[in-house]
Amino acid sequence: MKEKDMGAAITETATLVRAYYGSWQNGIATFDKKRLSEILAEDLDFEGSIAGKRRGAAGFLIGLQRFVEGLKSPIHVQEQVEAGDLAAVLYDAEIPGGSMRFAEFFRVEHGRISSIKLLYDAAQYRALGGR
Numbered sequence: 592m593k594e595k596d597m598g599a600a601i602t603e604t605a606t607l608v609r610a611y612y613g614s615w616q617n618g619i620a621t622f623d624k625k626r627l628s629e630i631l632a633e634d635l636d637f638e639g640s641i642a643g644k645r646r647g648a649a650g651f652l653i654g655l656q657r658f659v660e661g662l663k664s665p666i667h668v669q670e671q672v673e674a675g676d677l678a679a680v681l682y683d684a685e686i687p688g689g690s691m692r693f694a695e696f697f698r699v700e701h702g703r704i705s706s707i708k709l710l711y712d713a714a715q716y717r718a719l720g721g722r
Contacts, residue, residue, distance in 0.1 A: 604699045605673045611704060617665045627652055636706040640713040661686050661722040688719030
């Protein structure tokens with residue numbers, strides 16, 4: 592994994608984003624809903640290619656768990672960049688029909704992840720059997 596931190600020290604943003612992925616990136620056997628609930632703001636703003644715009648961590652966690660249940664192997668982070676209260680992560684995931692790339696953009700406020708924008712090819716995701 593390549594990581595770039597625009598500051599001199601590991602930031603709160605970097606720590607939270609790493610904890611977010613650490614709570615699910617290895618598949619459903621290690622999915623940690625309790626930890627994710629501590630990391631995500633209760634009123635999380637989420638935007639995704641299929642889900643559209645949603646508000647609230649509870650609903651987001653249901654969708655994330657469905658995604659993680661479909662993973663065939665741990666995700667592979669290609670790039671992770673943090674700057675202040677913002678972060679971006681590019682990763683590959685093996686889903687039922689093959690591998691595809693995702694990009695997530697984060698904002699941190701008051702010690703929690705307050706927004707996530709997830710970008711990917713929705714048609715490819717569906718064609719590969721994504722859930």
